[in-house]
Amino acid sequence: MSQEQDAAASLYRKDPKVYPRDVNGSFASLRKLAVFVLLGLYYILPWINWGGHQSVLFDLPARKFYILGLTFWPQDFIFLTLMLIIAGLSLFFVTAVAGRLWCGYACPQTVWTEVFLWMERLVEGDRSKRMKLDASPWNKNKILRKTAKQALWIIFALWTGFTFVGFFTPIRGLGEAVVNFQLGGWETFWMLFYSFATYGNAGILREQVCKYMCPYARFQSAMFDKDTLVIAYDEARGEPRGGRSKKDNLAEKGLGDCIGCTLCVQVCPTGIDIREGLQIECIACAACIDVCDQVMEKMDYKKGLISYTTEHKLSGAESRVFRPRIFVYAVLLLALVAGVIFSVNNRVLLRAEFLRDRNALYRELPDNQIENVYTLKLINMDFKAHQYKVEVLNNDDIRLLISPEPELDAEEVGNFIVRMQAPASAGKGSMKVDVKFSTVGEPVIERTVSTRFLMPFE
Amino acid sequence: MTTEHPVNRRWNRRQRDWAVVFWISFLSASAGAFVLFGLVDPLDMVNAWADEYDIGMRLAYGLAFAFLYLVCFLAAALTMFMIRTGPSRGHAKGEGKRPIPEVQDPSQSSPDIDGEDWK
Numbered sequence: 094m095s096q097e098q099d100a101a102a103s104l105y106r107k108d109p110k111v112y113p114r115d116v117n118g119s120f121a122s123l124r125k126l127a128v129f130v131l132l133g134l135y136y137i138l139p140w141i142n143w144g145g146h147q148s149v150l151f152d153l154p155a156r157k158f159y160i161l162g163l164t165f166w167p168q169d170f171i172f173l174t175l176m177l178i179i180a181g182l183s184l185f186f187v188t189a190v191a192g193r194l195w196c197g198y199a200c201p202q203t204v205w206t207e208v209f210l211w212m213e214r215l216v217e218g219d220r221s222k223r224m225k226l227d228a229s230p231w232n233k234n235k236i237l238r239k240t241a242k243q244a245l246w247i248i249f250a251l252w253t254g255f256t257f258v259g260f261f262t263p264i265r266g267l268g269e270a271v272v273n274f275q276l277g278g279w280e281t282f283w284m285l286f287y288s289f290a291t292y293g294n295a296g297i298l299r300e301q302v303c304k305y306m307c308p309y310a311r312f313q314s315a316m317f318d319k320d321t322l323v324i325a326y327d328e329a330r331g332e333p334r335g336g337r338s339k340k341d342n343l344a345e346k347g348l349g350d351c352i353g354c355t356l357c358v359q360v361c362p363t364g365i366d367i368r369e370g371l372q373i374e375c376i377a378c379a380a381c382i383d384v385c386d387q388v389m390e391k392m393d394y395k396k397g398l399i400s401y402t403t404e405h406k407l408s409g410a411e412s413r414v415f416r417p418r419i420f421v422y423a424v425l426l427l428a429l430v431a432g433v434i435f436s437v438n439n440r441v442l443l444r445a446e447f448l449r450d451r452n453a454l455y456r457e458l459p460d461n462q463i464e465n466v467y468t469l470k471l472i473n474m475d476f477k478a479h480q481y482k483v484e485v486l487n488n489d490d491i492r493l494l495i496s497p498e499p500e501l502d503a504e505e506v507g508n509f510i511v512r513m514q515a516p517a518s519a520g521k522g523s524m525k526v527d528v529k530f531s532t533v534g535e536p537v538i539e540r541t542v543s544t545r546f547l548m549p550f551e
Numbered sequence: 552m553t554t555e556h557p558v559n560r561r562w563n564r565r566q567r568d569w570a571v572v573f574w575i576s577f578l579s580a581s582a583g584a585f586v587l588f589g590l591v592d593p594l595d596m597v598n599a600w601a602d603e604y605d606i607g608m609r610l611a612y613g614l615a616f617a618f619l620y621l622v623c624f625l626a627a628a629l630t631m632f633m634i635r636t637g638p639s640r641g642h643a644k645g646e647g648k649r650p651i652p653e654v655q656d657p658s659q660s661s662p663d664i665d666g667e668d669w670k
Contacts, residue, residue, distance in 0.1 A: 105643050105644060105645075106643070106644060106645030106648065108648075108651075109651055305637070305638070308629060308632070308633060311632065311633065311636045311637075312632070312636075335660070336659070336660020336661045337660075337661055338661065338662055338663060339663045352657075352660070352661045352664070353655075353660055353661075354655075354657030354660070354661055354664055355652070355653070355654040355655050355657065356657055358652045358653075358654050359654050364651075364652070365649075365652065366652035369649065369652075372649075388657075388664060391663060391664060392661075392663060392664075
């Protein structure tokens with residue numbers, strides 16, 4: 094090796110590839126359940142119809158979001174904002190109580206990595222087999238296995254990308270377009286983009302995303318306190334660690350309960366040693382707890398050498414679940430959820446907006462009447478067609494003429510020309526006019542909207 | 552009168568970082584507002600989004616700029632945060648990294664752990 098190469102080699106320490114060993118146990122089962130539920134929802138929801146629409150569809154061109162039987166219009170954006178705030182606050186709440194529960198069980202990065210790892214294990218075998226395969230020279234077996242793994246990954250990633258686009262374009266039509274090779278340019282682009290992101294994040298980058306890219310990993314410590322659940326190794330009980338047989342007398346050998354099998358390191362998806370203490374890389378997947386408990390069982394020791402615990406508990410103090418910050422998060426969360434549920438249920442499924450004619454403030458008619466002209470934008474947010482009655486509430490002088498009679502199909506937006514006329518003697522300047530819209534027949538939907546009627550000022 | 556620290560009014564690192572975040576997001580939002588309103592009439596935005604509240608053209612400009620400023624500010628602040636909490640200089644060379652944990656075949660030191668599960 095030349096001097097130059099030597100210098101280059103010393104400038105960079107490559108992190109070794111992590112080959113997580115498969116693990117079984119209660120927490121692993123919980124994560125598998127989360128994978129099934131979350132990915133199940135992701136892949137199946139767009140295929141289910143609800144109230145005549147795809148159950149979840151973000152129809153951007155039509156500016157309507159369909160979420161489980163509810164339709165959100167641009168005017169309802171406040172609800173989406175509130176839902177995002179609720180999601181954020183839930184994350185804070187869960188993190189304060191139970192640490193990185195999100196990272197270990199529900200984060201898309203974890204969930205999709207789990208599936209990609211499962212495919213990798215299926216084709217290449219568990220940890221030691223994968224390590225051997227990677228170290229071996231290229232031969233028929235290696236080429237076959239690597240190709241099969243890549244094929245599975247790519248198909249799954251493409252399916253993921255397809256489903257993602259299916260949340261924005263009706264998925265059944267999208268499916269037909271794919272089958273008939275009639276996909277549009279943007280659909281193709283987003284499908285490939287999201288497939289590539291899935292493949293890259295879950296197949297290639299994996300733990301690097303959590304270590305270097307994820308902002309949540311960086312600021313979650315702000316939500317931690319000494320009563321937050323973390324995964325920790327009981328050093329007092331485990332050390333000094335060392336190999337032994339079941340029959341050995343521990344006191345004689347001067348050993349703690351850790352047998353130094355390093356299985357906790359081998360199952361770790363981020364490749365850390367939990368016995369070194371809490372580390373930012375730990376995503377709290379609890380794989381080390383599962384495997385350590387199995388070892389403890391086999392050695393006839395008490396389980397829980399690595400466990401969900403709190404800093405307070407580890408130091409012998411009492412741990413509290415109900416702390417002021419938990420209380421504040423919980424109250425805020427409850428208030429917001431209740432507020433959103435209440436206001437979504439009490440939404441009026443009709444919107445009306447008056448746009449004034451910008452060219453003329455008012456017109457004087459021959460019979461000494463003053464006329465204002467508006468464009469009325471009426472939005473029927475209901476799933477049924479409706480005919481509407483329009484009346485002026487607070488002013489008997491004003492006569493409202495509308496053409497044509499407002500009648501809208503389900504979820505239709507209509508523009509109507511509205512003329513309001515009043516005798517010139519009715520007043521001066523600007524008058525507030527309340528206009529009431531109500532459905533003809535069932536169900537009764539009413540909304541009152543105010544606008545201004547302008548008269549000559551002198 | 553002598554002072555122990557002749558440059559004690561100088562901003563510290565954190566203050567300078569925040570100043571940069573405020574200033575750069577202002578510049579970016581200004582550029583963004585120029586481009587945006589070169590293409591879009593603010594009154595169109597009023598008609599499209601906020602009919603119920605009759606906001607004037609100036610308020611539309613102001614709100615759009617405030618929104619752009621907010622987005623740029625969030626991006627800049629998050630970037631600063633990610634850089635400041637990220638690995639320190641020399642990380643790629645291995646400095647400050649924990650040593651790679653050593654692993655072994657469990658059955659080597661503890662013969663009871665020899666089942667197929669652990670191979």
